[in-house]
Amino acid sequence: MSQASANLEQRARAAVSPAELRKHLERFSTLFRDTGSEDEWKAARYVVETLTGYGVEAEILDFNALISWPLAGRLTVLGADGQEREIPTRTRAFGAQTPPGGTEAELVFVPFQEPERGAMIFSHRAVAGDYSGLDVRGKVVLSADGGPDGILRAQERGALAHIHIWPSDEDVIHEMIGTPVWGTPTPQTAGRIPRIPALGVGHAAGRELTELARLGKVRVSLESNVRTEWMHVPLATGFIPGKSADFLLVGAHIDSWYEGITDNATGDAALLEMARVLSPLRENLRAGVRFCWWPGHSTGRYAGSTWFVDNHFMQLRRHGLGYLNIDSPGVRETEIFDCRYNMAEIEHITAGVVREQTGQEPNIRRPLRAGDQSFLGAGLPSLGAFRMLPVEHPDRKAVGGSGGAWWWHSPQDTLDKADAAILGQDVEVYLAMTLRMVTPAVIPYRISASARDFVEQLSGYQEAAGGQLDLSAAIADARHLQELAERLEATPARDAAVRNAGLKELTCILNPVLFTLNGPYEMDPALQLPVLPGLAPAAELARLDPKSDAYGFLKTALVRQRNRVRDALWQASMLTERLLAEMS
Numbered sequence: 001m002s003q004a005s006a007n008l009e010q011r012a013r014a015a016v017s018p019a020e021l022r023k024h025l026e027r028f029s030t031l032f033r034d035t036g037s038e039d040e041w042k043a044a045r046y047v048v049e050t051l052t053g054y055g056v057e058a059e060i061l062d063f064n065a066l067i068s069w070p071l072a073g074r075l076t077v078l079g080a081d082g083q084e085r086e087i088p089t090r091t092r093a094f095g096a097q098t099p100p101g102g103t104e105a106e107l108v109f110v111p112f113q114e115p116e117r118g119a120m121i122f123s124h125r126a127v128a129g130d131y132s133g134l135d136v137r138g139k140v141v142l143s144a145d146g147g148p149d150g151i152l153r154a155q156e157r158g159a160l161a162h163i164h165i166w167p168s169d170e171d172v173i174h175e176m177i178g179t180p181v182w183g184t185p186t187p188q189t190a191g192r193i194p195r196i197p198a199l200g201v202g203h204a205a206g207r208e209l210t211e212l213a214r215l216g217k218v219r220v221s222l223e224s225n226v227r228t229e230w231m232h233v234p235l236a237t238g239f240i241p242g243k244s245a246d247f248l249l250v251g252a253h254i255d256s257w258y259e260g261i262t263d264n265a266t267g268d269a270a271l272l273e274m275a276r277v278l279s280p281l282r283e284n285l286r287a288g289v290r291f292c293w294w295p296g297h298s299t300g301r302y303a304g305s306t307w308f309v310d311n312h313f314m315q316l317r318r319h320g321l322g323y324l325n326i327d328s329p330g331v332r333e334t335e336i337f338d339c340r341y342n343m344a345e346i347e348h349i350t351a352g353v354v355r356e357q358t359g360q361e362p363n364i365r366r367p368l369r370a371g372d373q374s375f376l377g378a379g380l381p382s383l384g385a386f387r388m389l390p391v392e393h394p395d396r397k398a399v400g401g402s403g404g405a406w407w408w409h410s411p412q413d414t415l416d417k418a419d420a421a422i423l424g425q426d427v428e429v430y431l432a433m434t435l436r437m438v439t440p441a442v443i444p445y446r447i448s449a450s451a452r453d454f455v456e457q458l459s460g461y462q463e464a465a466g467g468q469l470d471l472s473a474a475i476a477d478a479r480h481l482q483e484l485a486e487r488l489e490a491t492p493a494r495d496a497a498v499r500n501a502g503l504k505e506l507t508c509i510l511n512p513v514l515f516t517l518n519g520p521y522e523m524d525p526a527l528q529l530p531v532l533p534g535l536a537p538a539a540e541l542a543r544l545d546p547k548s549d550a551y552g553f554l555k556t557a558l559v560r561q562r563n564r565v566r567d568a569l570w571q572a573s574m575l576t577e578r579l580l581a582e583m584s
Contacts, residue, residue, distance in 0.1 A: 001436070008284055009435055013428040015277045018420040021330070021427070024050075024269035025261060029415045035067050035255040035296045035303070036231030043254055044234035047272065047293050051238040054276045056291075058238040063311075064230045065296050065303035066184050068093040070175065071225035073199050074102060075163070077212065078219045087205050091224045092151075092164070093299050094179035095198035102223030103197070105160045108136050109213040110143035112150075128153055140220055142209055148180035149527050151198050161197040161222055165206025168398035170406035173202050175257045177298060182523035183306025183374065192525065197224035233295040235304050240278050242285035246319045246500070248437045249290050249380065250274065250430075251305060251372055252326045253297030258411045261418050263401040266330035268293055270427050277431060287321055287438040294372055298409075301526055305374035313378060313521075317508055321437055322346060322381040325371050326430060330423025331403030332416075333395070334387040337429075340365040341373065341384035343515075344449035345507065346437070350383050353432045357425075366453075367515060369528050370400070376515040377523070379508035381445065383433060387426055441496045445503045447576070448489060450510050451482035454569065457514075457532040466542030469558050471535070477569040484576040491583050502579040506572050513568040534561030 027046060031039040044060050051058035073091035076084050110129040129145030137158035143150060146164025154162040166174060178198040181189045199222060201209065212218045236254065239247070252267035259265075271291045278289060296303025309316060325341060339362040342350050347364045354362040367373050367382045375382070389396040389404045402408035407417055436444065455478045462471040493499035512520045517533050530536050537554055544551040 005435070005439055008281065008439065009432050012277050012281060012431045012435060016273060016424045016427050016431070018424040020276065021269045021273055021423050022420040024272055025265055025415060025418055025420065028265035028268060029259055029261055032258055033254060033256040033260060034069060035065075035299045036233050040255055040295060041234050043268070044236040044293065047236040047254070047268070048238075050272055051275055054279050056238045056240055056275050056279050058236070061235040061237060062232060063235070063307050065233050065300050065307065066228065067231040067233070067296060067300045067303065068177070068179070068226055068228040069299055070095070071227055073225060074221075074223040075199060075201065076221040077209070078104070078221055087201055087209065088173060089163075089199045089201050090173045090175060091226055092176050092178035092198035092200060093226065094177055094228060094301075095194050095224050095226050096196050097226055098197050098222065098224045102221055103160060104219060104221045106139045107142055107209065107213050107218045107220045108134060108139045109210050110134060110136070110141050110145060110154070112144040131157060140222065142206070142213060144206070146200065148178055148525070151178050151194050151196070152180065152192070155194060155196050159196060161199070161224070163209070163222075164198070164200040165210070166200065166203045169203045170397045171202060171204070172406055172410045172412065173200055174399065174409040175298070176200060176409065177301055179301055180525035180527055182301055182526050183303050184300070189525070197222065199224060233304065235295055235308065236293040238275055238291045240275065240282050240285070240289045242282065242288040242438055244287055246287035246321050247290045248287060248321045248324060248434055249292065249316070249375070250324045250326065250434065251292045251294055253295070253304065253372060254293035255295050255297050255299065257298060257409045257413070259414050261413055261415050262331045262403065262405065263328050263408055263413060264297075266418050266423050267326040267328060270326050270329050270423060270430060273427050274431055274434065278434070285438050286441060289434060289438060297372060302372050302374055305372040306523060309374050309378050316375065316378045316380060318504070320375070320378065320380045321443060321504075322383055323375045324430065324433060325373065325382070325384050327371055327386070328401040328403055329387060329426035330418050330420065331387065331389070331405055332419040332422065333393065334389050334403040334422060336360065336388050336390055337362060338386045338388045339363055339384065340386065341367045341371065341382045343367065343381045343383070343511065344453045345445040345447055346381045346383050347449065348446060349433055349436050349444060350385055353429055353436065354385055357429055357432060366531055369524065369526055374523065377512050377518065377520040379511045379520065381507055381511065385429055385433070387422065442493050443500050443503045445507065446485075446489060447503070447506050447510075447572070448482050448485035450514065451478050451485050453514060453531055454478035454565070455482060458535070458565070461532070461535045461538040464539035464542065468541045468546070469538050469555070469562070471562060474562055474566050474569065477566055477573070481569050481573045481576065484573055484580065488576055488580055491580065494583055498582055499579060502575055505575060509568050509572045509575070513565055532565065534564060
């Protein structure tokens with residue numbers, strides 16, 4: 001990094017004000033920002049008014065989205081002696097509504113492998129509930145297999161309803177969403193919305209219900225009330241231009257559960273502070289910074305960020321440099337940075353900043369299918385760093401945000417859970433990451449690292465397939481691209497504009513194959529996927545009878561996915577060769 005760039009970072013970091021951040025948090029603490037509510041609109045107007053005061057171009061974009069608010073639910077254990085006992089519960093957004101008066105059925109426990117302490121709820125590499133020997137038709141499933149995929153598994157087996165046992169032991173019932181449909185549904189995806197009621201219970205209540213179910217037949221009565229309808233929602237956005245039309249997209253969801261201070265008022269405040277600091281520095285930026293406050297994160301399954309990519313697709317493809325998602329920073333007592341959501345071509349940005357500013361060795365990880373990661377198909381490289389509670393901290397539980405703290409998605413996520421000084425330090429990290437993306441004359445992508453992801457993942461799938469799927473040619477293609485990319489990275493750019501256009505095109509070719517099943521224009525469901533997801537079933541092929549229909553069907557699908565991978569690698573190699581020729 002040049003001395004000028006280092007000085008610019010230092011100026012930006014020195015300008016960060018915990019007092020400004022605290023002011024924003026206090027304002028957001030007065031607003032319960034349910035998507036589509038008047039408080040969410042007030043928050044969006046506050047964002048735009050604040051940005052305008054900073055000299056930042058700002059507006060509210062508005063649209064209609066399918067939003068689901070979980071309302072009151074009821075769960076009652078029916079004793080053989082006629083006694084009834086109420087179990088505290090919460091319904092799930094997008095769960096089905098029960099008939100008037102609720103429904104009654106036998107409760108069946110479905111075993112599930114519980115997560116390790118400190119695991120994030122959305123990052124469980126889901127082990128399906130074990131339905132071996134169980135008939136759940138017309139019954140209520142009770143399991144810790146509780147994500148959208150778990151609800152779907154119960155529904156597919158004929159269950160009448162699904163009750164999710166929270167896997168960690170906090171005395172809280174967290175709000176959750178039951179649908180795997182990413183963003184507003186389409187005719188092709190609407191059928192994936194759950195058709196059965198879905199509720200959640202706390203860990204202790206879940207264990208009690210489990211023991212009752214194991215001792216013998218137990219019946220329950222349950223009621224699920226859910227408001228699911230089209231709502232008019234606001235998307236606040238601000239833009240600080242650079243010298244070119246390129247920009248880094250920085251996002252945070254503006255909606256919340258209850259007061260929602262650490263999920264995600266702290267993120268909303270962080271974006272405002274970043275805009276305040278960067279606005280007077282805009283003459284130093286080659287690329288601009290687009291800030292977005294997403295509605296519909298929790299009750300619309302990322303409806304806001306999905307709408308934005310749907311309606312700004314070509315702008316993102318042509319000029320988007322990457323996506324920095326900011327969710328749950330500034331949580332009190334957080335210490336350890338979790339560097340998830342980082343793609344290979346820009347992981348060095350995150351790693352360098354975290355290493356230099358915190359002294360920690362970053363645990364770089366690829367994007368999860370969560371957290372408004374709606375831009376994978378559009379090809380935008382993703383980067384992120386999230387400060388977490390230490391795993392041994394008494395507040396650390398199996399949750400999906402709030403720095404890993406137990407109060408996530410609950411009424412207890414209040415102003416006292418944030419720390420403005422820690423939030424200021426987090427903003428300094430995000431500012432450095434942003435400046436390292438938008439100030440260099442040449443976009444700082446390392447495509448050779450992306451090619452290495454192809455090599456490593458393809459090699460793993462080749463081994464897992466047990467000789468049933470030949471990926472050797474694809475591996476050779478990936479190694480060829482890696483060699484070309486390394487040569488390109490070692491060659492100075494004679495024409496930065498030509499190099500930058502080529503680098504952006506390369507990410508648009510490679511990232512949809514590396515991180516999506518459905519490609520650039522459709523959204524994959526909110527289920528966890530590995531890198532190169534199209535070839536992930538290769539291991540299953542090795543377990544099937546080669547004479548079976550299942551084998552033949554899967555082999556055909558994998559061959560087509562192999563073609564998809566090889567085509568992307570070929571296109572990327574051809575483009576890289578052209579860039580090298582232009583530099584000679």
